[in-house]
Amino acid sequence: MHELSVCQALVRQVESLMQEHGARAATAIRLLVGPLSGVEPALLQGAFPLAAAGTGVEGARLAVESPALRVACATCGAESEARPNRLVCGACGDWHTRIVSGDELTLASVDLVIDPAEETHV
Amino acid sequence: MCSICGCGVSSAHHDHAHAQAPAAGDAAAVSVLRGLLEENDRVAAHNRVHFDEHGVLALNLMSSPGAGKTSLLEATIDALRGEFRMAVIEGDLETDNDARRIRAKGIPAVQITTGGACHLDANMVHRALHDLALTGLDIVFIENVGNLVCPASFDLGQHANVTLLSVTEGDDKPAKYPVMFRAADVVLLSKSDLLPHVGEFEPARALRYLRELANPAPLIELSARRGAGMRAWLDWLRAEALKRQARAVPV
Numbered sequence: 074m075h076e077l078s079v080c081q082a083l084v085r086q087v088e089s090l091m092q093e094h095g096a097r098a099a100t101a102i103r104l105l106v107g108p109l110s111g112v113e114p115a116l117l118q119g120a121f122p123l124a125a126a127g128t129g130v131e132g133a134r135l136a137v138e139s140p141a142l143r144v145a146c147a148t149c150g151a152e153s154e155a156r157p158n159r160l161v162c163g164a165c166g167d168w169h170t171r172i173v174s175g176d177e178l179t180l181a182s183v184d185l186v187i188d189p190a191e192e193t194h195v
Numbered sequence: 196m197c198s199i200c201g202c203g204v205s206s207a208h209h210d211h212a213h214a215q216a217p218a219a220g221d222a223a224a225v226s227v228l229r230g231l232l233e234e235n236d237r238v239a240a241h242n243r244v245h246f247d248e249h250g251v252l253a254l255n256l257m258s259s260p261g262a263g264k265t266s267l268l269e270a271t272i273d274a275l276r277g278e279f280r281m282a283v284i285e286g287d288l289e290t291d292n293d294a295r296r297i298r299a300k301g302i303p304a305v306q307i308t309t310g311g312a313c314h315l316d317a318n319m320v321h322r323a324l325h326d327l328a329l330t331g332l333d334i335v336f337i338e339n340v341g342n343l344v345c346p347a348s349f350d351l352g353q354h355a356n357v358t359l360l361s362v363t364e365g366d367d368k369p370a371k372y373p374v375m376f377r378a379a380d381v382v383l384l385s386k387s388d389l390l391p392h393v394g395e396f397e398p399a400r401a402l403r404y405l406r407e408l409a410n411p412a413p414l415i416e417l418s419a420r421r422g423a424g425m426r427a428w429l430d431w432l433r434a435e436a437l438k439r440q441a442r443a444v445p446v
Contacts, residue, residue, distance in 0.1 A: 075314055075345035082234050090225065100222045104231065111348040111374035112231075144409065158373040160409040168406045178231045178348075184222040 076116040079178070080124035087130045087183055096185035099133045103182045107175040108142045109157050133184075142175030235349055238317035242324060242352025249329040250443025252436045253337060255351055257375060258359035259368075260341030263385040263419055265293045267359065267428075268336055270419035272300045274429055279333040279436060284323045286315040286340045293338065303327060314345035317352055333436050343372040355380035355435060362386050362396045369404035377408040381415065381431055388418040 087099050106114050114137040125131045144155045146162035152173060153163025161168045230236060246253045256264045265285075272281060282303040285293040294306035305323045307315060320337060329335070337353060339346040358379035360368050363386060369376035376382065382405060384398055402414050413431065417424030 075348055078312070078314075078316065079231055079348070083231055085234060086227075086229070086231070090227065094225065098222075101224075109374060109377070111344070158370040158404070159407050160373075160377075161407055168409050169411075170409045172409075180227045180229050180231055182224050182226045182228075184224050186222045 077120040079112055080120040084124045084128050084130045086180055090183055091129055094185050096187045098186040099130050099183050101134045101184040103136045105140055105177040105179040105181050106137050107140050107177040109176040110178040112178055140174045140177055143173040144170035145173050146170050235317045238321050239350035239352040242317055242321055245324055250440045251329050251332050252334045252439040253353045254355055254357050255337050255339055255353035256357045257339045257346050259343050262359040262361040264338050264359055265296055266419045272302050280331055281334045282327055282332050284337045313342050314349050315339050315351055316349045320351045343375045347375040347378050357381050359383045359385045362390050362393055366396045366401040373408050376405055377410050379412050381413050384416040387416040387424055388421040
């Protein structure tokens with residue numbers, strides 16, 4: 074259950090963004106969490122309120138998008154869908170592939186509320 | 196100057212976000228697109244600088260509990276004593292039993308007790324490095340918490356991942372724990388002396404599952420207790436250590 078550690082890192086990252094932008098609140102947080110990221114979106118959702126409690130990020134809505142897992146084949150060049158434990162080329166079956174998408178563990182964007190008086194230029 | 200510990204190592208490049216400033220008033224979306232574990236990755240990069248400066252090879256050993264990581268280290272220390280100077284960072288939830296086993300071999304060992312945390316992270320290793328003199332060392336083994344899930348997500352600053360799969364566990368572990376086995380730079384099928392007693396474990400099937408993760412890592416069958424297969428592992432280790440020494444950053 075390392076999702077709590079991930080959420081704690083997320084909270085620190087959003088708090089530092091809030092400070093950078095002089096924001097008084099964060100209302101929404103959007104993440105990209107691929108099926109091959111090693112992190113479970115449902116567990117993230119469960120851990121987030123615990124990590125956010127008592128911080129400036131408390132109450133923000135967490136939205137997790139899971140990009141499709143896709144691989145590109147080094148042998149035939151095809152791009153195809155894959156499963157986390159079967160990353161072989163969907164066209165020719167070769168295992169010499171690389172991940173195109175699906176291993177993301179990314180903070181995509183944050184909705185910040187900034188008071189006019191406190192606006193800072195970055 | 197290191198911003199983490201003030202240790203004089205130039206801090207790794209910090210990928211500063213250039214998010215567009217939102218308009219004042221209502222909530223505005225700020226695009227970020229940065230890794231969620233950026234803070235951990237920054238400390239890991241810093242650890243790697245420490246290792247590189249000393250020409251030290253750092254290896255992250257991962258497996259289920261009881262797959263034989265500490266026994267492998269004991270056998271490796273016995274085999275390479277006099278050839279390489281080694282040290283071990285041990286990660287466990289509780290006890291310093293493993294560190295004591297390593298110290299009994301006359302090798303420096305630093306124990307990290309995570310107190311319940313299921314994985315090591317870069318900060319824990321960074322703190323451990325302050326208790327370990329890297330000068331004069333060739334190889335640092337970081338024995339991660341026994342767990343096939345969580346340790347895979349946290350870069351520690353290692354140069355390579357060594358993943359053990361004991362033959363008593365089942366040959367489909369790479370298919371069940373793809374994130375862990377995809378990250379392996381070498382996979383060791385440990386306790387291979389028990390293969391005759393666990394007929395259902397087929398090394399060829401473990402290899403097939405590993406390749407289906409698009410992972411070209413070598414797979415080596417070995418028995419740390421009996422010695423079989425150790426030569427292939429030691430040769431892999433020698434080659435990696437020499438690569439590091441060649442790339443040592445002059446201080």
